[in-house]
Amino acid sequence: MECNTEDISTKFKNGEFTFTVIGLGRIGLPTASIIANKGAKVYGYDININAIEKLKAGISVIDEPGLDPIVKNVVSKNLLIPTNDPKEAISNSDIIIVCLPTPVTLDKIPDYSAIIECFNNISKYIKKGSLIIIESTISPGTVENLIIPLIEKNSNLKVIRDFGIASCPERANPGEIVTKFNEIPRIIGGIDSKSTKIVANIYKNIVDSNLILVSNPKTANAVKLTENIFRDVNIALINELAILFEKLEIDIFEIINAAKTKWNFVPHYPGAGVGGPCLPSNPYYLIQEAIKVDYVPHIIRFAREINDRMPHHLIELVMKSLNIIGKSVKSSKISVLGLSYKPNIADYQLSPAFPFVHELRKLGPIVQIYDPYFKGKSINDLYIENDLESTLTNADCLVFITDHDLFKKLDFNYILKFTNKPLIIVDGRNTFDIKSIPKNIIYRSIGRLLINNS
């Protein structure tokens, strides 16, 4: 493939490049749809047959603002071709973009099974001169030591000579993937400078944001992990301080609001736990890579432990708060509000709601869960109630796991019409203004002083 800028732009605009996007999830489907929407022919390849059938009908399979009309448009114009046939997709493509999930196992080891299976299946169809772009989050070295050997083993191709490859890790924010597609600079690290340049010239036609070129795939992957580790560690630090300040009877929000008036302080906030597809797993990618070179990154590791322990801290707050009114957990009805890992989105990936409810159930209370984004659904082993009122009815304690806007707008007098009194509220997201807590409520949030208006 040529790496001349104008050449690539002209070819892109003339529709001379065919793409395959592998993995039509939260990153892959928007990416495939947006590229197709620029006029290129894009195969959308996924092994999920149900998803492919829905997509063929022009129906999006993920809930992402702004995505539905684009999917409908590009499928109807035959620009996005959903398929579960790797031969059809790969053998007709010049550019292959991999957006497969890379979770961690229960042992917190990176799980590359989707990537391994994919390259075992598709490599034999890769054309000479193809370019492979890895958007999945992976450890530094995974392109060099896992993916390239897999492709070479399963094809007659040799990297650099016969195909180019680069990491361009997605940095998108779920909920803003389409709407802010052009705002987030892309990090591009190719196996050689030609791969890097070609990918840059292709992305110039796809996205309007800055392109940051780095030395190699492992550097690009380390950038992605470092960004999320920075956030995970800073959230863990503020959680660590929040728990300490509870003991010292200092309000962490007073601290954050005062400290952020200093030029070099950046606020992060305590909470019920860190969920989502990235933060709870990305640090383990680097931790495992570090362990391989006999190095334990203590800060990164402890940050994970602290954030993973926050649902347990919430349980403690529930027990202590019920104790004030002389109730045990076992004799109480506890209603959990929120399943999503962040507000105003139907995404429950690694939500702290799961470990919280699992630990809570062991203590024997009646537990009901409500989330407006999952009404009446069973998610893993949790059933989400159909309506808020029945969830509130006779509750002794409400626990807020997610700060959906709908919860923020709840009126305490409305709540108290249904619940028992006094009502315990354990607020895992600082959902409410502490000055607004009325009579009949005992309010406890993370890192703040108890408010006992019973």
Next chain:
Amino acid sequence: MECNTEDISTKFKNGEFTFTVIGLGRIGLPTASIIANKGAKVYGYDININAIEKLKAGISVIDEPGLDPIVKNVVSKNLLIPTNDPKEAISNSDIIIVCLPTPVTLDKIPDYSAIIECFNNISKYIKKGSLIIIESTISPGTVENLIIPLIEKNSNLKVIRDFGIASCPERANPGEIVTKFNEIPRIIGGIDSKSTKIVANIYKNIVDSNLILVSNPKTANAVKLTENIFRDVNIALINELAILFEKLEIDIFEIINAAKTKWNFVPHYPGAGVGGPCLPSNPYYLIQEAIKVDYVPHIIRFAREINDRMPHHLIELVMKSLNIIGKSVKSSKISVLGLSYKPNIADYQLSPAFPFVHELRKLGPIVQIYDPYFKGKSINDLYIENDLESTLTNADCLVFITDHDLFKKLDFNYILKFTNKPLIIVDGRNTFDIKSIPKNIIYRSIGRLLINNS
């Protein structure tokens, strides 16, 4: 004392308030001088007789840009009265501002001996109606549990009834204390709301910046510690990553420069160690307070350990780099450039140069140290050479501990005229552009790839 705003302003302007500033060091002397420069009568109290004598002659005792002319002016006008007589100062003062040092011991325990000794000496002279302001950095609870009891024990006064007290922890940046005096918001936490309000109204007359009022002294102190812990932890995280990325052969500066293009990433930089009066000690104030309530803040503690270990990491880089040219440390001359804990300032407090040189000396090389801010002086047990050329002469290895501008401007050809060749440079501060490293130099910096131009 009245707490009406106009009243306090009028009294301040009419010179009706007399101040004592206790401790004429890096914070106390600028504070005393600036208040006196506003027209108020200020006693500057310190137990260091030499400092008092110099100050009486109008000569500043600390090196802080912009301070000398103010000191000269306010002493000559008799507005700042340096004294080592607590009776003269305190019994004539309405407002007492404490700027005493609060270091940690070798066991990393907060050392409040200066504060304890001070209040044992001065409390009996405190007038009824006085206001005491603690600018020193202290643990949350130190005003409430140590200082107030000390004053009450050594006087006939009762807090709130007879005297007000507040914490207003200094947040100044050495080197910019005078020039940016008005830019940094002040945190004010009084023992009662009256103390908080009076302090706020007094500071309004002293400083132009925003005043942030918090609930109590312990909250104000926790703000100060949280700010510095945030910085210490983030520097430690980047040091932890830098050491890992050395092993993975990834350049940490490429990572930082790429990652900072993401909206929620804030860059910090790796280095030879964290020095100065605040960062190496402040975290221990909170760690000790946490241990008292049976809580170990692992992230904060590991951050300290990692930052304290950086001088040792530099030793490793020195040994590995000398090994490339087949030299032992013992048979080498190693020249250390920089003693200050940060650039362009004559301040060596808790500089990583000390542990670095101590560990280096145990390996037996010839060691010379040069810092333009301490030429020809003996600082603790280190002698700082009088001239750069003799320090460079016959050196096998240069180690940069401080990135003084004067070092940044050094020309490699000039350096190589004096040193042995090939020359090892171990750069603890990323002082040089890695693209500028010429022939005959092996260059190693923290978190970056080795550059071997030998």
